[in-house]
Amino acid sequence: MKKKTTKKTSPTSSIIVFFIICGALMAIWEHFSAIIIFLLALAIVAGVIYLTYILSHKNKANHSAPPPPNNDETDYLTLEVQFDQKKPTVHVKASTETKDDDLEIEFVRLSTSGDDNVCPMCAQFEGKTFRVADAPPTPLCPSCACAYNYYFKNDLPASTIISCKEDFFFPAKCTATFFKHQRAVYQEKNIIEQIRMCEEDIEKLPEFMAPYLSAGFPAPAALVCRDLLPDLYMRLGEWDHAEEAIQKCIDAKAYSPDDGSAELKAFISYKRISTEALSYIQQNPGCLQRNIYKAFPYEGMEREQLKYFLRYSQQVRKIKHGNTNELYPSVPLPKITVISKKELKH
Ligand SMILES: [Zn+2]
Numbered sequence: 266m267k268k269k270t271t272k273k274t275s276p277t278s279s280i281i282v283f284f285i286i287c288g289a290l291m292a293i294w295e296h297f298s299a300i301i302i303f304l305l306a307l308a309i310v311a312g313v314i315y316l317t318y319i320l321s322h323k324n325k326a327n328h329s330a331p332p333p334p335n336n337d338e339t340d341y342l343t344l345e346v347q348f349d350q351k352k353p354t355v356h357v358k359a360s361t362e363t364k365d366d367d368l369e370i371e372f373v374r375l376s377t378s379g380d381d382n383v384c385p386m387c388a389q390f391e392g393k394t395f396r397v398a399d400a401p402p403t404p405l406c407p408s409c410a411c412a413y414n415y416y417f418k419n420d421l422p423a424s425t426i427i428s429c430k431e432d433f434f435f436p437a438k439c440t441a442t443f444f445k446h447q448r449a450v451y452q453e454k455n456i457i458e459q460i461r462m463c464e465e466d467i468e469k470l471p472e473f474m475a476p477y478l479s480a481g482f483p484a485p486a487a488l489v490c491r492d493l494l495p496d497l498y499m500r501l502g503e504w505d506h507a508e509e510a511i512q513k514c515i516d517a518k519a520y521s522p523d524d525g526s527a528e529l530k531a532f533i534s535y536k537r538i539s540t541e542a543l544s545y546i547q548q549n550p551g552c553l554q555r556n557i558y559k560a561f562p563y564e565g566m567e568r569e570q571l572k573y574f575l576r577y578s579q580q581v582r583k584i585k586h587g588n589t590n591e592l593y594p595s596v597p598l599p600k601i602t603v604i605s606k607k608e609l610k611h
Pocket residue numbers: 383384385386387388405406407408409410
């Protein structure tokens with residue numbers, strides 16, 4: 266809704282102008298005392314104007330009527346909306362305390378972010394209108410950017426079709442937690458706290474995935490417990506936990522439409538490369554990072570995994586050495602299989 270600001274030329278301002286002109290004339294033609302009289306008169310008028318303004322402003326605040334309902338469908342009221350984990354709650358921003366039956370929110374219409382990457386869970390609700398009680402609770406997915414438009418009673422265009430909630434796949438209740446963690450985990454610096462949040466999600470993963478599977482939707486493109494948890498464990502060299510996390514995602518079909526076998530394969534490869542590299546570092550403490558690539562002349566994905574290990578693993582301690590690093594095993598040392606340099610070359 267647009268606010269109209271109107272400027273009125275009040276009669277009081279005309280009076281001021283009149284006084285100023287009179288004062289100026291008096292000052293010119295009379296003497297000093299005339300200027301004093303003029304200034305006093307001006308002060309009195311200013312006081313009266315100020316009081317009038319204050320009183321009229323108070324009256325406006327008490328008696329301004331809410332705007333009439335508008336049938337233009339693009340002209341909905343802007344509301345502040347907060348979500349609990351079940352249903353949207355509405356706080357109507359009104360300048361008046363009086364409540365009118367006409368102001369009762371009855372319908373909501375959902376709009377997605379509108380870009381091409383909107384997931385199918387959100388996309389199914391785009392532009393659909395529901396009764397408030399039937400509306401899908403947002404967030405609808407871990408990366409949800411959807412918003413509700415709220416409509417007052419009698420404010421919807423006559424042609425609006427009211428959707429039936431049975432015709433849609435509603436996200437699981439735990440989606441709100443997934444949404445919260447999706448950002449929080451990446452912002453968190455403490456790896457143990459990151460793991461805790463991801464573990465909380467992964468326990469709920471089957472429940473979270475259920476509506477996706479019923480609907481035949483692919484798993485969300487971003488899902489922090491699936492995308493990061495195995496990796497966090499791998500940084501710590503917690504191989505069993507990492508594998509378990511991947512397995513839980515596979516069981517919950519969180520890689521769908523893929524089956525997770527690629528992730529499992531990458532994990533096995535990463536674990537082997539990390540174990541070999543760490544073993545080398547333990548046998549050659551202080552060895553230079555750039556020489557590791559000579560000792561392990563991997564290519565393609567394996568080389569990337571070795572790079573990743575040297576960059577992120579908490580099993581390795583680095584000390585700056587020129588434009589490379591000296592590498593040491595972190596203490597306490599994890600149990601690993603020692604592989605000799607000779608064996609590696611085969
Ligand atoms: Zn979505």
